[in-house]
Amino acid sequence: MDVVIVGGGSVGLLLGSYLSESGLKVTMVVRREEQSSELNKKGIRRVNEDGSESVFRVYATTAFPMDNQDSVWIIAVKYIDLQQLLIQLDRLEIKNPMLFIQNGLDHYSLANDTSLPHLAFATVEHGARRLNDNTVQHNGVGLVTIGAGRGDSTVFDIIENAHSGNFPVKRHADAEFVLMRKVLINCMINPLTAILEVENGELLTNPSCHELFVSLYDELINAFPEMEPHLSLEAVSAVCQKTAHNKSSMLSDRLAGRPMEIKTIITAVIEKAHALHKSVPLLAMLEKMLYAIESKGEKL
The missing domain is CATH 3.40.50.720 (NAD(P)-binding Rossmann-like Domain)
Known part of the structure; x- marks a missing residue:
């Protein structure tokens, strides 16, 4: 083939x-x-x-x-x-x-x-x-x-x-499980890197970025506890480490003035959490910030 x-x-x-x-x-x-x-x-x-x-x-x-x-x-x-x-x-x-x-x-x-x-x-x-x-x-x-x-x-x-x-x-x-695991990783990395304009590795090396990163991990695992055995903080940190000098897709889109994939990544997870009667206030705040940035329609 x-x-x-x-x-x-x-x-x-x-x-x-x-x-x-x-x-x-x-x-x-x-x-x-x-x-x-x-x-x-x-x-x-x-x-x-x-x-x-x-x-x-x-x-x-x-x-x-x-x-x-x-x-x-x-x-x-x-x-x-x-x-x-x-x-x-x-x-x-x-x-x-x-x-x-x-x-x-x-x-x-x-x-x-x-x-x-x-x-x-x-x-x-x-x-x-x-x-x-x-x-x-x-x-x-x-x-x-x-x-x-x-x-x-x-x-x-x-x-x-x-x-x-x-x-x-x-x-x-199970394709749905595979996609859910990856979208949670995306939610922990993409919005922070896009808003703060940092490469993936800075979520580990910058103390303030890292604090936000850990808070976001805790919030999402609290909303989806069934994923914790399959997605440890160490595993998400390893993704950041392996792609330390990479710009996330969301940051790349922002820098190029392209639409960021907010709805299919961030909004989709927020809606999934709300359907389970779980609150994800930090992610919801980041979502609003991303939409506000995108509405300006400016290239950086």
């Missing part, structure tokens, strides 16, 4: 590089002809954690490939673009197995509402930063966790087979 990756951002490029390195034929579907041309001419250039560089050949296009019914697709666009993308795929009657890797929770129901026969959902805990149209910097080795959705889960084995020391991949039987 081949792999089609829709989305040429930091995560799409990082996954494309490692899947190509594993021997798979990778097609990148990107929005702009300029990026497509760069990828076809130069491949994906990956700057590794140790400073070394690797280049991997991929094929890039701005059109959806229609001639490979056996390929597995990885949907690596942001949630804000997902609904329109799914409409396009439905119109073109593309029914390939699809792995969704958006942040937050809202994409789970959106994808499940489609007629796609084979679905899975993954979380990506690597630190990655896109430097230009064909270059991604790998800032921290994390974990790709694939949660089973519906249909034949074995079609996603080719992604698990790309597992390596620098690209660990594991499977989980």
Whole structure:
């Protein structure tokens, strides 16, 4: 099987590089002809954690490939673009197995509402930063966790087979659990880094940032105590440490003047907590601050 990756951002490029390195034929579907041309001419250039560089050949296009019914697709666009993308795929009657890797929770129901026969959902805990149209910097080795959705889960084995020391991949039987664990991590890191304009590692090294970080952890675990055995403070701190020099997706969006993924990450968790009659006042305050920042519509 081949792999089609829709989305040429930091995560799409990082996954494309490692899947190509594993021997798979990778097609990148990107929005702009300029990026497509760069990828076809130069491949994906990956700057590794140790400073070394690797280049991997991929094929890039701005059109959806229609001639490979056996390929597995990885949907690596942001949630804000997902609904329109799914409409396009439905119109073109593309029914390939699809792995969704958006942040937050809202994409789970959106994808499940489609007629796609084979679905899975993954979380990506690597630190990655896109430097230009064909270059991604790998800032921290994390974990790709694939949660089973519906249909034949074995079609996603080719992604698990790309597992390596620098690209660990594991499977989980419950996609909702996988997404919930990751969205809580996002809630503990993204709003603080976006508001305070700090890299992930400063949540551990700056005493005031760290105090807020721990308070947010305690609040969220109090709201969702069933997650505590699977998400210790040490585990979330390890994510910050591994991605210490990475800017969170929310901070990156703020710096670029793009919409931040507040609703699908922060608001979705607040609503889940309220449905359980739990209060999350610190997270709710951060949500209001993020919406206030976004309403100004300014690039930093």
